[in-house]
Each structure stands twice: as structure tokens, then as C-alpha cells.
Amino acid sequence: MELRHLRYFVAVVEEQSFTKAAERLFIAQPPLSRQIQNLESELGISLFERGSRPLKTTQAGHFFYQHAVKILANAEEVKSMTKRIGMVERTVTMGFVGSLLYGLLSRIVYLYRQQQPHLKIELVEMTTMEQVKALKEGRIDVGFGRLRISDPALKRMLLREERLVLGTHASHPLSAHKEGVYLADVVDEKLFLYPNHTTPSFATQVQGLFAEYNLEPQHVRIVREIQLALGLVAAGEGVCIVPESARSIQLAHLNYIPILDESAVTPIFLTMRNMDESEDIMSLFDCIYQVYDLEAIRYDRNSF
Template identity: 80%
Template sequence: MELRHLRYFVAVVEEQSFTKAAEKLFIAQPPLSRQIQNLEAELGIQLFERGSRPLQTTPAGQFFYQHAVKLLSNAEEVKSMTKRVGMVERTVTMGFVGSLLYGLLPRIVYLFRQQQPQLKIELIEMSTKDQIQALKEGRIDVGFGRLRISDPAIRRVLLREEPLMVAAHSSHPLASQKQGVYLADLVEESLFLYPSHPKPNFSTQVRSLFSEYGLEPRSLREVREIQLALGLVAAGEGICIVPESACSIQFPHLNYIPLLDDAAVSPIFLAIRSMDESEDIRSLFDCIYQVYDLEAIKYDRAVL
């Protein structure tokens, strides 16, 4: 006996007609009649009163109907629960550098959750360098970072290049330069860099940016994290270079001024294992570009 036999029988009972049941099941009537006859032969009992109009079940048929309905209901519940169990077991683990939380990453992850409700999504803060090793060891499935770190086992996709800004106290002379400033304007300033470890990191990127233009800042001080750096700037202790998305961090008397040098950008990379072409990763890319489209952000779409 198969579940389809139970479905056929229940349909005939509920429609009280082989003809109507066949229409409901989208099958021809003769095959349906044969399936019911085979079911009766297997059970060794008569399920329907012959010649009754409308079609009526025998006492045994009524008993079988009640239990058939329960069995079909239980089968659907088992199917549904099994799907849910399978869905929970699918996990996408993302590594990310902390500064990306001030940008579009939260929106991307939220959209990904909405569009892929069957996935369990985990977020782990870690440096770009640590993300590479975590990808190779299978501890994460995707990494979001800012550094160009090459590894043959890892595929790195440039999502976009984020402009850099200068954070300064509202009383600082730079704060009046609303149109923007150049790196050369900053070399005599007291400049906070972050994070202090591990290397390479965003502070390494800022140092390299000055070197690219042949500049050497007079005073550099590394601090633990971006919030500490901006808090010190708000206290009038110096200035700090940050990604544009960090402008969402607000302190009293804290101003953000654009950096005008062409190379004053911070790249945002997505890293995955070189051979990973899963549908989950494709869906994540789609969410990224949907958010970028909404924000009118230019990008080169990657094709997996």
C-alpha cells in the first residue's frame, strides 16, 4: 500500500463519486477505479457500498477512511518537519572586519536572511588575514575585508572602493575645508591610526597610502579601535582617516571632510574558497548587488 492509494481513496470518499474524484486528482476514471479495486483486494474487504448513489462507504470503509486521513496528515507533518530539520542544518558562516558594520554589511545580511529563511547565518568578527586561514580550514564560508591578500586557494572579489574621509574636531582648521583636503595637508597633524593589531590591517593601509604619495606624517599614534580613535578626535586630540561609512559614528563636535586624492579609497573585498560555486554564495552576491543598486553605488558585477 502506498500513500497515493490512500489519497485516491480519501478523494473518492470526500467527493462521493469516482468521476468527481478523478477530476480532482487530474487522472482518468478507469485507472482510479482500478486503484481502488486493488486496494480492496489488498485489504481483503469491500470499502464502498456497491450501487449506492451518492457513493457511500461500508463500515469498514469508514473506519479505513478515518485512519487514512490521519496517516496522510502525519505524512505531511513528517515531510514538513524533515524539511525544517534539513534547513536548520544548512549554515553560512561569514567573517567580517568590524568597520564594515558601519556601512552596508548589516543591510546585506538582513536582506540575505529575508530571502533565504531556510539558512542559518552566523557572523564572526575577524581580521582579513584571519579570514583567509578560516576559509581554508572551513571555519567560515565567506569573508568580508579591506585588504588585498592573495592566496591560490581563495577567490577574492572586489565589491567596491569606498572613499576615505578625515575626521576632525569642529574647531580644527581642517573642518572649514568643506570641499575636502589632500593627504599632503595632513602630514603636520597628529594622526590617529586603528586598529593597533593584528597586522596587516587598516592602519597598514593608511600608512601605505601616504607612502604612495611620497609623504611621511609627523605624528602617528595607533589605538585599539575606530570608536576610540574618533572619541579622541572629538576630544580635540588629533585627526583620523576613516572609511566614508564611518560617518554614521557621531560625537559632539566631530566633523568629516572628504579626502580628494585619487587613491584615497578603501577597497571592500568578498573572499570565498576558489572552487565554491554554491547556490547560497550566488544568492549572497545577488543580495549585495541589490543593496548597491538601491544605493546607486557603482560596481563591477562578479559572475560565479
């Protein structure tokens, strides 16, 4: 049991509703319900009277709520006093590749800001290769990217692997394949990839994926960025392979189709300097755990 579980429980009790509590916590309702169920399983009791409207606690739940409020208040007091004793403004600078903002990175950073209000957090968009140089020069503290770049001065951790999808125009024949397509179905299509600056990049990563299946796309055009690639697809100019989180980019006549090949994934890495185990970086990892828990994403905490 962690403090965040107590925060979730207290919010549900005080709002008397999972929906309102989820809004207060800035999370979706299903993950919140799942976390409360996990808490009840750990305690071996029911904390809420199921079916009650508005939501009511059981006798045990009321007892747990009273003590949870005290524990959270004490924790905040200790946290506040400790900060005042050693208050020195610190900055954490994060490098990131632009496509990650369509996924969970924005939620992780927002949560990090809420939980570490004393920190000045700066975000700098840069390629993975630029992140490597910036880390070694001390210009950023962590980097989020998609490429497997090895350097003896840096530590790279795989956060998760994200499925790839195919962006198509609604009128394109492949759009009829709602269940998904294979890379072999795409080799003869006019294919847009991105970005067109520096290599290796996401574009070379996708081309390498085709090569893994002994395939070679015949009509590849590499453009500046993901928005341009999907805009051209929405105009009926061709198709584009993007991470699944790019589904949040909604354009008229733009469809997203799953890619069914087993290896059709793109990794998400966090990179940091080898010996950097500061409290601020460890707090960032904790925010990543929290968001992944709420989204029921599997991860190996020992690998972080």
C-alpha cells in the same frame, strides 16, 4: 526584469505611496522610485498616474499588478515546496572586519536573512588575515575585508571602493575646509590610525597611501579600534582617517571632511574558497547586487 522588481511594484501599488512602500521594504524612497522608473522604461509604458493622491495605477499598471501578484505567489509556492522537500538546516558563517558594519554590510546581511529564512547565518568579527586562515580551515564560508591578500586556495572579489574621509574636531583649522583636504594637509597633524593588532591592517593601508604620494605623517599613533580613534578626535586630541561609511558614528564636536586625493579609497573585498559555488553563496551575491542596485553603486557582475 527580476522578481524583486515585481515585489517593489506590488508594494507601491498596495501602499498607494512610495514613502510607505519604502518603509515596508526597508529601503530608502529615492532608490525605490528609481527602480520603478527603470521598470517603466523596460516595459515602455507608465504604470502609475503621476500626480494622483493617493497613488493610482494606469489601466496597464492595474493589469501588470494582477499578474505580478500571481507570479510572486507562484514563485513563493515553488520556493516553499522545494525547501520542504530538501529541508536540512544549513549554516553560512561570515567573517567581517568591524568597520564594514557602518556601511552596507548590515543591510546585505539583513536582506539575506529575510530571503533565506531556512539558513542559520552567523557573523564573526575577525581581521582579514584571520579570515584567510578561517576560510582555509573551513571555520567560515565567506569573508568581508579591506586588504588585498592573495592565496592560491582562495578567490578574492572586489565589491567596491569606498572613499576615505578625515575626522576632525569642530574647532580644528582643517574643519573649515568643508570642500575637502589633501593628504599633504595632514602630514604634520597628530594622526590616529587603527587597529593596533596584526599587520597588514587598515592602519598600514593608510600609511601605504601616504607613501604613494611620497608623504610621511610625522605624528602617528595607532589605537585599538575605530571608535577609540574617533573618540580621541572628538576630545580634540588629533585627527583620524576613516572610511566614508563611518560618518554614521556621530559624536559631539566631531566633523568629517572629504579627502580629495584620487587614490584616497579603501577597497571592500569578498573572499571565499576557490571551488565554493554553492547555492547559498550565490544567493548572498544576489543580495549584494540588490543593495548595490538600490544605492546606484556601479559594479561588474561578471567579476563576482
